[in-house]
Amino acid sequence: MPKPKVHFLVCSNQRPPGHPRGSCAEHNAGETANVFGQMLQDSQKFDTVKVSMTSCLGPCSLGPVVVAYPDNAWYGQVDADKAKKIWESHVDEGKPASSLEIPEGSF
Helix, strand or coil: CCCCCEEEEEECCCCCCCCCCCCCHHHCHHHHHHHHHHHHHHHCCCCCEEEEEECCCCCHHHCCCEEEECCCEEECCCCHHHHHHHHHHHHHCCCCCHHHECCCCCC
8 A cells, every 4th residue: 555645633532421621522523534434435545545533632622633644734623514625625636724724822
């Protein structure tokens, strides 16, 4: 398998209910991961795109969090609509979806 051109990391960390930091899983991270997975399946771009579920990426209050490499683009509160826009921007257009990125200082 060649090195992917885009690698999406989708936080799926689960903390106990009521944990003060919350978690991406309680904000439907599974659905977000499924959307990325379905877009990968539909596009058949297995040789250039990789989607991985991860544990905690840090900014839990902004979950679900998605990071796109090698662009080092961080996205928060990624629902199905945002996931599709992020995919289109990185995979189809070859650039980050700047307007959807987590602003610096928000971590």
